[in-house]
Amino acid sequence: MDFFVFISEQWLLVSLLVALLYALAISERLKAGKPASAHEATRLINSDEAKVVDLRDRSEFTAGHIVDAIHIPHGEFEKRVGELAAYKEKTIILADKMGQHAGAVGRQLKKAGYNVRRLEGGMSEWSNQKLPLVKG
Incomplete structure (x- = not known):
């Protein structure tokens, strides 16, 4: 339950983390x-x-x-x-x-x-x- 509270209160940080993970995945894929x-x-x-x-x-x-x-x-x-x-x-x-x-x-x-x-x-x-x- 605390996890969902954290996500709702820190939505900007969570969104930034997801965007950075996505960028990392694309970068690693292009390295190949x-x-x-x-x-x-x-x-x-x-x-x-x-x-x-x-x-x-x-x-x-x-x-x-x-x-x-x-x-x-x-x-x-x-x-x-x-x-x-x-x-x-x-x-x-x-x-x-x-x-x-x-x-x-x-x-x-x-x-x-x-x-x-x-x-x-x-x-x-x-x-x-x-x-x-x-x-x-």
């Missing part, structure tokens, strides 16, 4: 790379401005992936990050199943100086929009 819609990712890939890195497991990757995507499973990323050195000048688009791992990997790549974008909605959204996938 700005989201890229499937349409924007397609444009970047077709204009050869970006390289897709697929973070899913091998079975999900072979079931269907974006053409010319580099497969580096999330669990192996720290050991294999050096494979991306040749693409430092390009935008790296991180693709995972639904966006659950792209944030952590994106923060690592941004710290290393890469231009990073995260595929909005992950490969689930890509498939839902009936965009092309390469099997195998």
Whole structure:
């Protein structure tokens, strides 16, 4: 009961706290790379401005992936990050199943100086929009 009394008496402080928490959440999300819609990712890939890195497991990757995507499973990323050195000048688009791992990997790549974008909605959204996938 005291909690609700505090909120009603200190509504300005509580509102400020909520606004700051929201700003922090947005800031942390952008540190992992700005989201890229499937349409924007397609444009970047077709204009050869970006390289897709697929973070899913091998079975999900072979079931269907974006053409010319580099497969580096999330669990192996720290050991294999050096494979991306040749693409430092390009935008790296991180693709995972639904966006659950792209944030952590994106923060690592941004710290290393890469231009990073995260595929909005992950490969689930890509498939839902009936965009092309390469099997195998």
